[in-house]
Each structure stands twice: as C-alpha cells, then as structure tokens.
Amino acid sequence: xxxxxxxxxxxxxxxxxxxxxxxxxxxxxxxxxxxxxxxxxxxxxxxxxxxxxxxxxxxxxxxxxxxxxxxxxxxxxxxxxxxxxxxxxxxxxxxxxxxxxxxxxxxxxxxxxxxxxxxxxxxxxxxxxxxxxxxxxxxxxxxxxxxxxxxxxxxxxxxxxxxxxxxxxx
Numbered sequence: 785x786x787x788x789x790x791x792x793x794x795x796x797x798x799x800x801x802x803x804x805x806x807x808x809x810x811x812x813x814x815x816x817x818x819x820x821x822x823x824x825x826x827x828x829x830x831x832x833x834x835x836x837x838x839x840x841x842x843x844x845x846x847x848x849x850x851x852x853x854x855x856x857x858x859x860x861x862x863x864x865x866x867x868x869x870x871x872x873x874x875x876x877x878x879x880x881x882x883x884x885x886x887x888x889x890x891x892x893x894x895x896x897x898x899x900x901x902x903x904x905x906x907x908x909x910x911x912x913x914x915x916x917x918x919x920x921x922x923x924x925x926x927x928x929x930x931x932x933x934x935x936x937x938x939x940x941x942x943x944x945x946x947x948x949x950x951x952x953x954x
Contacts, residue, residue, distance in 0.1 A: 787823075787891065791883050793839035803944075804898055807891055822895035823887055829866035843869070843879075850876050852908040859905045868904050872914040872940040880944070881951055883932065888952055896952070902943065 785792045787807035798804060807823065812819040830851060831837065831844040843850060844867065845936075852868045853860055869876045884896065903909060909925070919925065919934050926933035 820894035830869040
C-alpha cells in the first residue's frame with residue numbers, strides 16, 4: 785500500500801522513504817487546490833511480483849490459501865500479472881473490508897475507486913471452500929450448470945460491494 789497501514793505492508797517502492805506518506809501528501813495537495821481525492825484500490829489482486837514480498841504480513845506469505853485456484857487446480861503463481869484473492873471466501877471479504885475501513889478511518893478521502901473488482905477469467909475460483917459453498921447453495925458442481933456457477937461468482941462480488949457500501953457509509 786502507498787499509505788500508512790497497520791494491516792498491510794508498505795509497497796516495496798517506498799522502502800527508501802520510510803517516513804513518507806504519499807496518500808497524506810496527495811490529500812494535502814488536493815485540499816490546497818480544492819479537488820476531491822478518491823483512493824484507488826485494487827480490490828482482488830493480492831500480489832504482483834516474481835518473488836514473494838519480504839514481509840511475513842503480505843497475503844501471499846500469510847494466506848496463500850486465499851488465492852484463486854484454476855479449474856485445473858493450479859494456484860495463481862508469481863509472475864508478471866496479479867495473483868488474485870478468491871472473492872467468494874468470507875475470510876477474504878472480511879479482510880478486504882478491514883483494509884478499506886482502516887483506509888477511510890485514517891484518511892479524509894472523498895471516496896474509493898475500486899479496480900480489478902472481478903475474476904481474472906472464467907477458469908478461476910475452484911478452491912475447495914468455494915466449491916463447498918456453491919454445492920451447499922445449489923447442490924451442484926460448476927460443470928453441472930455453468931450459468932448457475934457464473935451467477936454464483938458474480939453474486940459474491942456484488943454482495944461484497946453491498947457489504948462494503950454498508951460498512952463504509954456508517
């Protein structure tokens with residue numbers, strides 16, 4: 785993250801500037817010029833890099849089980865693109881809400897802009913917990929009814945947005 789957080793580790797790009805708070809500086813400039821500032825949040829990406837983050841607090845190191853599994857059972861690997869968190873997991877949704885609540889409670893931002901608020905593609909979300917949740921709701925496996933499976937995944941993201949709105953606007 786590019787702000788001071790007690791939950792998430794700082795972006796590695798800020799390691800040379802341990803006392804700098806880019807978000808606070810941006811907020812001061814926004815207020816000076818009477819401009820609203822909406823914090824940009826990459827919602828479901830949990831890591832991007834070729835090597836694990838050095839902090840044990842980083843999610844790839846702390847909760848690898850939260851990262852998406854593909855239809856062929858592969859976990860999102862380290863590489864050039866984002867490794868996504870699994871939107872259907874209650875633990876992931878709870879964690880992300882905690883991060884967002886911290887952000888809006890610590891900074892006088894005017895809003896949040898959600899990016900990467902989706903699955904990276906149709907072949908993801910096949911972790912055991914998600915499959916159990918889907919089966920418990922529908923009695924089905926994803927291959928039994930692709931449209932119901934896709935709707936289940938879309939609804940998880942929509943429900944997260946509802947929860948975020950309700951929690952953040954309190």
